Amino acid sequence: MCGRFVVPSTTDELLSVFDATGDNAADWKPSYSVAPTDPAPVVREWIHDETVQRDLDLASWGLKPGWAKQGGPAPINARLESVASNGMFRSAFASQRCLVPMAGYYEWQQMDDGKQPYFLHSDSDLLAAAGLYAARQEGDVWKITFTIITRAARDTSGEIHDRMPVFLTLDVWEQWLRPEKITDKEEVLSMLDRSSIAIAKTMTAYPVARTVNNVRTLDSEDQRLIEPIRINSQYRVGSSIKVTAEKNLSTS
Template identity: 55%
Template sequence: MHVADTIDDLMGFFDAEPGTAYDWAGVFSVAPSDPAPVVRERLVEDEVHREVDYARWGLRPAWAKDSGPRPINARLETVASSGMFRSAFSSQRCLVPMTGYYEWETTPSGKQPHYIHADGPLAAAGLYAARKDEATGEWTLTYTVITREARDASGEVHDRMPVFVQPDLWGDWLSPAKIDDRETMTARLADSSAEVAKTMRAHRVDRKVNSTQKVDPADPTLVLPIA
């Protein structure tokens, strides 16, 4: 995942306040378990506040065991009913800002990364969980990205894509109110993401992006096309 926008960009694009991600400067590679900005709404003294907060990629609900799975993706087809995600789908929804994302093609010489993007910022549907650290007393956020069958340029490389959300659905998706009609919201997400998918395109990038351990997340050449 690639989130090049700074906190000022994100605040302006999402009409949000700076939360814990007040110092976000943008990176060109976000890997699972990395902290990254998410946009969420929450009630504070009966007022709804939209904030940009840090969260780690890999959902870890408060009820989950330490050794349990930390899914980075949730399938749109089952997210509203799955035991892992249905509670968050009901009342802990977020947007995951990204400028683009990576998918990999298997070739005889190894995995070839492709960068999939649009002309401007993107907002993927996500779910978040808040968990209190018993040792420090601090709250941490984790998140997962909702995916669907590919309808964008990634379909040539991978069969899934993030569920991207158009601005006219942001308010209803981010609202801290519980969702009563889950089927309708799922259908709205499917329609919205299909429209965004029409604007997406892909190109091959350098294989150095494959090594999350060694790659420099601040390296802008990660997203440049190669022959």
């Protein structure tokens, strides 16, 4: 799954990378701990006056379709295996798709003395996860919410958790964002599978300080949250993760 992620980019940086407009994201501040219900930037395309517009919007993490009851579930993740057929997601999958920018995400390993967080990231400075969004009118304001599609882990997170976000390669960003309704679900699902496997091959993980564990006390703007730490040998959870952690520490 993906329960916390990192977006260190500024609004201007995101606008440049995704070639988007972003008046609605002007208040964004880089965050090293985006948690459920938090606002985060998403990239989406929609049709305005018969013209396709690509926007960078601030959206709340947890999908809330317009038809959903107030106080009902707002899932932060959607499973790739069922996203095209599940009643909560199939409408958004068909025509309300988005990209969720991030530098990486956190997963946790249960140790003898508590949960040890790991930061999972790529050799790229910025990743784009496949997401779905919904626009919901509340009074005179339109609120945008989103969820992140996940799949069975194919990266180093497999040693920590059995799910990972579906990350997309640059060449399929435009295809995923197109606002027209999907006609061939299997083709799109196959594209998501292939693209996410390609990105998974570039992913690595290293342990970070347990400050990350408490969202109520951490400073989400503190970049030290993703700094690698050395953990005692009895807490190592796998040779590949151990090697990655030591490599990052030796070069810092």
